Amino acid sequence: MVQAFDWYRAAAPAERRTFWGCFFGWALDSFDNQVLAFLLPTLMAAWHFSKSEAGLIATSSLLAAAVGGWISGILSDRHGRVRVLTGSIIWFTAFSVMAGFTNSYHQLLIVRALQGIGFGAEWAVGAALMAETINPKHRGRALGLVQSGFSVGWTLAAVVTGVLLARLPAGIAWRSAFWIGVIPALVVLLIRRYIPEPELFRKMKKETGGAIVATWRSSFRSDVRRASFLAALLVTGLQASSYALMIWLPTMLVQVRHMPVSTVAVMATMMSIGSFIGQVGFAYLNDAVGRRLSAIAVCLFSLFLTGCYLFVPLDAWVLAALGLPVGMGINGAFAGLGPMLSELFPTEIRATCMGFSYNVGKSLGALSVAAVGVVADRIGMVGSIAVFSFVGYSCALIALGFLPETRGLDLTRVASGNESYDHMNLLEQAGSSRR
Structure with a gap:
């Protein structure tokens, strides 16, 4: 069991910080994304919208995440992995706070769609950052363990919303569930402040001199x-x-x-x-x-x-x-x-x-x-x-x-x-x- 973590002990400080920055970023993405699923019954009862309308909120966020993920990939190839990931955290956390201030179905629909743009950035850009930083021999386990942050975020969303809905009046509880995401977001931003751009990425930028610019056609x-x-x-x-x-x-x-x-x-x-x-x-x-x-x-x-x-x-x-x-x-x-x-x-x-x-x-x-x-x-x-x-x-x-x-x-x-x-x-x- 001890040997299973030899790769982490052998990792350089920058590799460890990058791992935790990506892990907690993906967990936060999962947390903010899943909170809505646990709040939908409460919101449907409060605002009297149908199951199909509830599904539209989830679908709009998903489609926005797809667009946001592609755009974020292009931006990170142009301007850097860490910069784009930091921007994505600020983006979807800000819209999570805004979701807590909404007062109608249509307001929430628009806010969640805009929030979805930020959701799409975490996976692809974070995986690229981790892959370019970690020792190639440990790339599979490091990136796989980052992926396990999804389950952590999912579980936390279930626990936090469950506790808030059980302990607070419904009208305050669901708003608090959206707002509470600010706390882990600040932790992630603090960690990412000390994460450098991968040497591989910086070397590529220096060698090409910006001659190769990623676009939507690059794929x-x-x-x-x-x-x-x-x-x-x-x-x-x-x-x-x-x-x-x-x-x-x-x-x-x-x-x-x-x-x-x-x-x-x-x-x-x-x-x-x-x-x-x-x-x-x-x-x-x-x-x-x-x-x-x-x-x-x-x-x-x-x-x-x-x-x-x-x-x-x-x-x-x-x-x-x-x-x-x-x-x-x-x-x-x-x-x-x-x-x-x-x-x-x-x-x-x-x-x-x-x-x-x-x-x-x-x-x-x-x-x-x-x-x-x-x-x-x-x-x-x-x-x-x-x-x-x-x-x-x-x-x-x-x-x-x-x-x-x-x-x-x-x-x-x-x-x-x-x-x-x-x-x-x-x-x-x-x-x-x-x-």
């Missing part, structure tokens, strides 16, 4: 577009499967399996715990056996468990307990995205391409939420969840079949900025040389 550059679209397909598949199961599973268990709400709550808690365990475990697996093999194994593991969950007759408490390994699989897989995507693209456009691939994939994958509901009217809830889980993991496995192995890649080898070579072939050659 379609001839040497990287194949990697961009395969990465987007991978993210689409993982997100579609995760959304289909996480969003609709509680409804299926109540309406189809007739489980009591209390048991479903236990299942959701187990899934949350499993998510954290899975992300940490997958982080170490990434460095041990490689990006592709570990991702393929987790996809197959999740697909098998999903099938058991949906089609094998099991006792209610067994189903609740199975939430732990299900959470490990469907959310643990995301711990591998940061290392893999950061190693697919050259430094001068790394965050741009990561922002494009991740956010396009996230937006397309989110369509499965609505699609499950539509298809369920024809083939039933169980069959609908199964279809989109199978299609999602199939897309992810197809993408993994064509993506190269990049474990431990020296990122200086993919920072040439030369559009005349085939970037994917370079990655494959680098992988072959390490083997």
Whole structure:
């Protein structure tokens, strides 16, 4: 167990500060993003808006995050990782405070959409920053552990909103839940004040002299577009499967399996715990056996468990307990995205391409939420969840079949900025040389 943290003890002070800055930034992003989900029942009762209108708030924030993530990637390739990440924290925290002052559905809709622009920056830019700072031998576990911040933020959002709603009048409680995000935001900003731009990024800027400028077209550059679209397909598949199961599973268990709400709550808690365990475990697996093999194994593991969950007759408490390994699989897989995507693209456009691939994939994958509901009217809830889980993991496995192995890649080898070579072939050659 002690050896598991040898990489952290061996890390330089700048690497450690960068790790915690990215970890807490991602946890804060998750916290602010998830708070609304726990407050929606209270807000729906107070302002009398429908479920479809509630869904529109979540959808607008998600679409804004996709746009914001792509734009932030471009800006960070132009102006620096730390600067953009600091701006994103200030942006979405400011709009979180504004959300606490809203007095109507339409005000909240607009504020959350604007807040979503800031949400999109954290993942891609933070992953690029961490990848360019940490020792290549430890990149998988460091980035995977940063991803586990999502589960921490999710859990904190549930606890904080639960306590506030239980202890304060509803009209004050939901506003306080939005405002309280200022406290962790100040902590993150303090940490990031002492994080330098990665030496790799500064060296690239000096060598190119600003001749290479990231734009929205950079993700379609001839040497990287194949990697961009395969990465987007991978993210689409993982997100579609995760959304289909996480969003609709509680409804299926109540309406189809007739489980009591209390048991479903236990299942959701187990899934949350499993998510954290899975992300940490997958982080170490990434460095041990490689990006592709570990991702393929987790996809197959999740697909098998999903099938058991949906089609094998099991006792209610067994189903609740199975939430732990299900959470490990469907959310643990995301711990591998940061290392893999950061190693697919050259430094001068790394965050741009990561922002494009991740956010396009996230937006397309989110369509499965609505699609499950539509298809369920024809083939039933169980069959609908199964279809989109199978299609999602199939897309992810197809993408993994064509993506190269990049474990431990020296990122200086993919920072040439030369559009005349085939970037994917370079990655494959680098992988072959390490083997």
